[in-house]
Amino acid sequence: MSAVAELQVKNQAAHAGLDAWVREVVEWHFNPETGTPYWLEKAKTFDFDPRKDVQTYADLDKFGFFEDEALRGGPVRRWVPKGIADKPIYVFETGGSTGVPKSRIAHEDFRLDYSAFSETLPDEFFPKGADWLMLGPSGPRRLRLAVEHLAQVRGGISFCVDLDPRWVIKLIKMGEMQMMEKYKAHVIDQALTILRAHDSVKCMFTTPKLLEALCEKISLKKAGITGVFCGGTEMTPQFHRFAVEELMEGAYFAPTYGNTLMGLATHKPFDPADNYAIIYYPPSPRALIEVVDPDEPNKLVDYGKTGRVRLTTLTKEFFMPRFLERDECEREPPCELYPWDGVRNVRPFSRFQTSVVEGVY
Amino acid sequence: MIHIPILRKGNPYKSIDVARVPHYRTRETFVEMSQANAGLIRRDLLEQDKMRAALTAFTTDQLLAMCKAAAEYYMHETLPCGDGEQTADDYVRQLSATTGMPHVLVRRNMKKIYGAMAEMESMIAGLTRGLDLKILDDGFGTHEGHAVSFFPRTNSLGVILPSNSPGVHSLWIPAIAMKVALVLKPGSSEPWSPYRVAQAMIKAGVPQEAFGYYPTDHGGSGAILNNCGRGMFFGDSSAVGKYANDSRIELHGTGYSKVIIGEDCIDDWEKYLDVMVASIVENGGRSCINASGVWVPRHGKAIAEAIAARLAEVAPRDEEDPTAQISPFANGEVANRISALVDSGLREAGATDVTAKYRESRLVEWNGATYLLPTVVHCESYEHPLANREFLFPFASVVEVPQDQLLNVIGPSLVVTAITNDQEFIDRIITSPHVDRLNIGAIPTMQISWDQPHEGNLFEHLYARRAFQRAAVA
Known part of the structure; x- marks a missing residue:
């Protein structure tokens, strides 16, 4: 069988698996015994019965576009499916620099996502048993616990620093750039202390800006770092190239795209032919990212074309169909490792791009 | 490419x-x-x-x-x-x-x-x-x-x-x-x-x-x-x-450079028209050392009229034309916004676009590009919003201010060409903290001398002097 035919078969299998998973997840969230109070209430307003009428991924269109405003404010328990109501529940937040942040509840989704992601990391560069440094946003975000879990499933322990991105964004908005730099230096100083004190740390998570700042102070190679998992903010192909050519010094660079609502998308393994384009594949079937026409968001754009990111999250803990993200990118065809649609060069949606403040985070 | x-x-x-x-x-x-x-x-x-x-x-x-x-x-x-x-x-x-x-x-x-x-x-x-x-x-x-x-x-x-x-x-x-x-x-x-x-x-x-x-x-x-x-x-x-x-x-x-004329010379203002026009329009009026103001004790309207008549001769020309004096805007939208700002200032009483009568519009499309034609505004008071403004095209306000008040209200000015022989006035200009480069006499604001620092002294910016003593070698 040719490689193309093989990919087609894998793609069809992925589709079939996805449809079955959609049925299972919709049944779970809309069954009065196990369902999510928010969705059970919402179902009363539908002119269809999700448990009967939603049989395929395409049928999710029936729900219309998810409004993320529903995730702001309480009661947060309305998002906890009855099926896991007696389990320990976390709440993670996204946004929140101003106003009420969006919340997503979790029981073990973040662990499942990061256990799956762990399988994509090469052991040669992220050695099993090695310790980690989590140099990224902490507090109400899931990233800190998720990275800690990633270290743990790989047999290591994660050292962490505190970083409050909301304060950084406030400093920038106030024009307190010197204070912002001092805060960044404070965060980097803590990381340097950990790296100097613990030779066992060989892997790290960090954001693009903190990676640059750290590498202005030390050589990753001399510090013993062999693998860097990087994400949290937009990454350009030029940054990707700069990181690989000038910051990594032979360490493995694993760029990722993720957020609290989706989970974690994995980067396509480095291929010089991609010219450092950042290509991600979502963790299908638990979440799918698609690229749609901004004016007709029910319509996918062709491969290679630019469109708006549309996210669908399908887990037993969180159901979020057809959410239009504030990002744009190019649609990427399936690849051998990930036989479903991917995205290329995700960046802030140009129509909304008035003032994106990312700071050090 | x-x-x-x-x-x-x-x-x-x-x-x-x-x-x-x-x-x-x-x-x-x-x-x-x-x-x-x-x-x-x-x-x-x-x-x-x-x-x-x-x-x-x-x-x-x-x-x-x-x-x-x-x-x-x-x-x-x-x-x-x-x-x-x-x-x-x-x-x-x-x-x-x-x-x-x-x-x-x-x-x-x-x-x-x-x-x-x-x-x-x-x-x-x-x-x-x-x-x-x-x-x-x-x-x-x-x-x-x-x-x-x-x-x-x-x-x-x-x-x-x-x-x-x-x-x-x-x-x-x-x-x-x-x-x-x-x-x-x-x-x-x-x-x-x-x-x-x-x-x-x-x-x-x-x-x-x-x-x-x-x-x-x-x-x-x-x-x-x-x-x-x-x-x-x-x-x-x-x-x-x-x-x-x-x-x-x-x-x-922004430079806010100005030509000012003293009481002693103002009645001969016509002699200085070339200096005023050159200061406003040379280099397409795009430099911080272009004059954006002509501040005088009297004859303001007549001076504005005379400058306007001269500036009205300036028109868009081909980029290769050796007589071209003004530049188009690389982005026409910027020209639109600037022109709207001038118009907004003119809506406030006390200012007149003296160049307006020479043309239909300040903003013109010519040969596929957008231009702003040189503009002179007469302001009755230094407090008018257009009295001390600078734009990215040949624009100047002619403002009447009594000489004894002028240095109190002139504001920071990168270049001042002071046309006066009144030593007392010159002394006051020399001590004014608002004046950066100073030309005494009929020198266009655009004329620079290589041995004079501009907007700060680069040597002093890059170097510092330390106290220094060295013992004689025995």
């Missing part, structure tokens, strides 16, 4: 991220500029000491000789430009294509840049007040019978450059002769001049390690200004304001 790379210690670096600069008329991409990410700039600036060390290997005299040679290369020779080469004529055409500046004005600005390099010795003498340049090589020496010692405050000068007028490039070039490396961020539509100056200098023997050239965004500009020991920032008031309290950075914002 021409591609202009980043220069990292003089080495070309082609970025994946590019900015496309259009031709001012066709709006088709004319040149691509590699864009530097802020982290790359910061990383390069970790080695500023090495950039400067490349210059300290030479004496000041050697560097002055290189500047002199570079002047000729810049003015006449074929030099590298990205992947290809650039003749002097190419440079004129290319600069005009992305900024709209007519060739005749580009060539005038070229002469200014050429002059800065060719006359570097006299420029440095002016900036250092005649210091024996061996003192810069040795770090100490004797000046006018006193022991002196100077030390550099920085290894590099970071410069955020504008696109409006190439002549400003003459301001940072002396850094090389002072053995301070350059980290340049070109204007978004004028990548040509700093690149060509750097190439001319390199060809003349200045070590390439002394040049960083980083087309970049706001974040990259911040990386340059925050990480170079000394900076120079060209931009409008809102852009440079953020650095107002940072003494490391010399700000070159």
Whole structure:
């Protein structure tokens, strides 16, 4: 069988698996015994019965576009499916620099996502048993616990620093750039202390800006770092190239795209032919990212074309169909490792791009 | 397609991220500029000491000789430009294509840049007040019978450059002769001049390690200004304001330059009409040293009428026309906004657009490009919103102010041409903290002298003097 035919078969299998998973997840969230109070209430307003009428991924269109405003404010328990109501529940937040942040509840989704992601990391560069440094946003975000879990499933322990991105964004908005730099230096100083004190740390998570700042102070190679998992903010192909050519010094660079609502998308393994384009594949079937026409968001754009990111999250803990993200990118065809649609060069949606403040985070 | 790379210690670096600069008329991409990410700039600036060390290997005299040679290369020779080469004529055409500046004005600005390099010795003498340049090589020496010692405050000068007028490039070039490396961020539509100056200098023997050239965004500009020991920032008031309290950075914002006429000369104002018109319109009215105000004790209306009649003769012309005086806007939308700002000011009582009667509109489309025609406004009071404004085209307000009040209300003014022989008035002008460059007599505000510092003294910006004593060797 040719490689193309093989990919087609894998793609069809992925589709079939996805449809079955959609049925299972919709049944779970809309069954009065196990369902999510928010969705059970919402179902009363539908002119269809999700448990009967939603049989395929395409049928999710029936729900219309998810409004993320529903995730702001309480009661947060309305998002906890009855099926896991007696389990320990976390709440993670996204946004929140101003106003009420969006919340997503979790029981073990973040662990499942990061256990799956762990399988994509090469052991040669992220050695099993090695310790980690989590140099990224902490507090109400899931990233800190998720990275800690990633270290743990790989047999290591994660050292962490505190970083409050909301304060950084406030400093920038106030024009307190010197204070912002001092805060960044404070965060980097803590990381340097950990790296100097613990030779066992060989892997790290960090954001693009903190990676640059750290590498202005030390050589990753001399510090013993062999693998860097990087994400949290937009990454350009030029940054990707700069990181690989000038910051990594032979360490493995694993760029990722993720957020609290989706989970974690994995980067396509480095291929010089991609010219450092950042290509991600979502963790299908638990979440799918698609690229749609901004004016007709029910319509996918062709491969290679630019469109708006549309996210669908399908887990037993969180159901979020057809959410239009504030990002744009190019649609990427399936690849051998990930036989479903991917995205290329995700960046802030140009129509909304008035003032994106990312700071050090 | 021409591609202009980043220069990292003089080495070309082609970025994946590019900015496309259009031709001012066709709006088709004319040149691509590699864009530097802020982290790359910061990383390069970790080695500023090495950039400067490349210059300290030479004496000041050697560097002055290189500047002199570079002047000729810049003015006449074929030099590298990205992947290809650039003749002097190419440079004129290319600069005009992305900024709209007519060739005749580009060539005038070229002469200014050429002059800065060719006359570097006299420029440095002016900036250092005649210091024996061996003192810069040795770090100490004797000046006018006193022991002196100077030390550099920085290894590099970071410069955020504008696109409006190439002549400003003459301001940072002396850094090389002072053995301070350059980290340049070109204007978004004028990548040509700093690149060509750097190439001319390199060809003349200045070590390439002394040049960083980083087309970049706001974040990259911040990386340059925050990480170079000394900076120079060209931009409008809102852009440079953020650095107002940072003494490391010399700000070159709006000029608000003016021609003022004293009581003793005002009745002969017609004799000075040429000076007023030249101050307003030369170089297309785009420099901070162009007059944006003519402040007089009386005859304001008549003066405004006379200037308007002269400015009404200025019309858009082909870029190659040797009589062209004004530039179109590379982005027509900017011209629209500026014209709307003027109109908004005119809606407030007390100001009249004296040039309006000569034409249908200030904003004109000609040969596929957008122009703002020279405009003179008569203001009845210095308090009118248009009385002390500066725009990116030949614009001036004629304002009547009693001479005894003038210096109290003039506001910060980069250049003042004071037409008066009244010594008491001259004395007051000399002591005014609002006046930066001062011309006494009928000298156009645009006329500069190489041995006079402009908007701060670059030598004092880059060097500091220390107390110094040395015991005699036994």
